[in-house]
Amino acid sequence: MKRKRREFPFFRTCAALAGIALIAGCASAPAGVAPRSNGWVKDEVSDSYVFGYPLVLMDVSREAATGSAPGQAETNTLRHAQSLPPVGASSPPEPNLDTLASSGWFDVSREPVIVALPDTHGRYMDARALDMWTNVVWSTAAPPKERVAGQKAQTIAFVPAGWQGTLPARVKRIEVSTRYVWFLARIQTRGGGDIAAVRRLQRGIRVAPLSAWDEHGKRGAQADASSGAGLSGDPVATGAPGAQVAALDANGFFTRLAQAIDDNPSMPDDPHAIKILGDIGVHAGETAQLPSGSKDAALVAAGFEDGRARVATPPANLLAGNGWLWIGDDAGNYGPDYALRAYAAYTSPGLPTSLDEVRARVAQDSDGHTLNGANRYVIHFTAKQLPPVRGFWSITAYTTDGALDSDGPVRVAFGDRNGARRNRDGSLDVHVSAERPRGGANWVPVPKGDFRLVLRLYAPKPQATDGSWQPPAVERQ
Known part of the structure; x- marks a missing residue:
C-alpha cells in the first residue's frame, strides 16, 4: 500500500500575501510598490474555517447534549x-x-x-x-x-x-x-x-x-x-450538530468560534492561526467583524464556501488502499495538522486514537464504481490479510449520508464475533448485498441504493496504522 504523504501545516496565506506583510514571515512589499489587492481575504477565511471547524462543532454538540430537556x-x-x-x-x-x-x-x-x-x-x-x-x-x-x-x-x-x-x-x-x-x-x-x-x-x-x-x-x-x-x-x-454548523453563515460561524475560543483557548502551537483570525476580525469573546467592503463581502463568501468544501475533502495524508480510506497514527493527536483534524471531526465526531480504534471507509468497488445495493459484492480476506486486531472487528453498511438502512429487515454489523466462517485455507469471504446470499453466512446487508461501508478495528495492531496492511477491495460479482 502506498502511504499518502503528510502535508502540514496547511496555511497557504504567506504565498497569497507575498507583498503585503500582514503575517510575520511573509515577504514585505518593495519600497514604492503598491500592496496587492484584498484577494488574501478569501484564503484567510478559508484557512480559518478549517482551523476553527472542530471547536465550533464541539461547542454546538455540547450545547445540544447538555441540559434538562428530553434527550439531554x-x-x-x-x-x-x-x-x-x-x-x-x-x-x-x-x-x-x-x-x-x-x-x-x-x-x-x-x-x-x-x-x-x-x-x-x-x-x-x-x-x-x-x-x-x-x-x-x-x-x-x-x-x-x-x-x-x-x-x-x-x-x-x-x-x-x-x-x-x-x-x-x-x-x-x-x-x-x-x-x-x-x-x-x-x-x-x-x-x-x-x-x-x-x-x-x-x-x-x-x-x-x-x-x-x-x-x-x-x-x-x-x-x-x-x-x-x-x-x-x-x-x-442529540439532534444533528453537523447540520447545525453547516447551516451557519460566515458571521454566525466565526462569532460562535470567537465565543468558544474565549473558554477554550487554542494550543500553544497555534499562534499563526490566531493571528490570521485577527486579520479577518475574529477575536476571542467578541462578535466577529469580518471584512465587509463591497469587494470583501464577496471574498468572505467565497472563502467560507472554500473552507466548507475543504473540511469535507479527504486530506492528502490519509492512509489508502483498494479504495478504502482511514486515518493512521495521528488520529486524536493532530498537532498543527488542521486539515486532518477538521476532516476527522467532520466524518467521525469523537474519533479515538489509533490505539483504540481504526475506522476505514469505502464507497467504490474495485473498478471505481459507486457501491449500490442493486449489485452483489464480495470482500475476500486472505488468511494473512484478516484485520489485524487485539480486540475485534466489524463491517457495517450505511447510506451515503451515514444512516442505517431504513428499509432493511435487519440491523447487522458483521464481524469476527458473530459467526464468521472461514474457508479451508483460512481465508474469509464477506458477502455484501441487499438480499441474503445463499447459505446466509458472512453477510453484510446493504441499502438498495448507493451506500458506503465502514470497517472498524477495535484495539488494532500497529500494522493497521503504519501502512503495512490494507483491507481487500470490494469486488462486484
Missing part, C-alpha cells in the same frame, strides 16, 4: 445508551452497532471532575476524553492483554490547566487546557439479552466533581447522585 444530560453527568440504534438511525452519523456508549460533557473550570470506571471482568471497553479541539487527552489504551481482556477498575481526575490542589489517593491526574471535556465510554455488546450485562457495567461508571469525594477517594451521596446513571437514549449527539 446535565453537565458533569453521564447519559447511557440503553439499546442499539434503530433501523434508519442517522445521528450520530454512522451509528455504532458493536457497542453501547456512555457520554457526558464535563466543565472543569471551577474544580476537577472525577470519573470512576468499574472492572469490566473481561468484557471489551474503551473510554476516552477529548478536549474542545477534538484532541484525545486521555484514553484507556493499555498493553495488549489488558485491552483484549477488558479493563480493570480505575479512577481519573480531569483538572484545569495549572490547578494546584490535592486529589484523592490512587486517582490519575489528567490536565486539560479547555474548559469543557467530552467523555465517552463504549462497552462491547452482542445485542439481545447481552445488553442487560452492559447496562450493569454502565451503572458502575461514576462521575462527580472533586468536592463530592472525600479525602480517601470514596464517593459520597452527592457523587452517586451526580453520576447520571439511568439516563437512557443516544448520548453521543
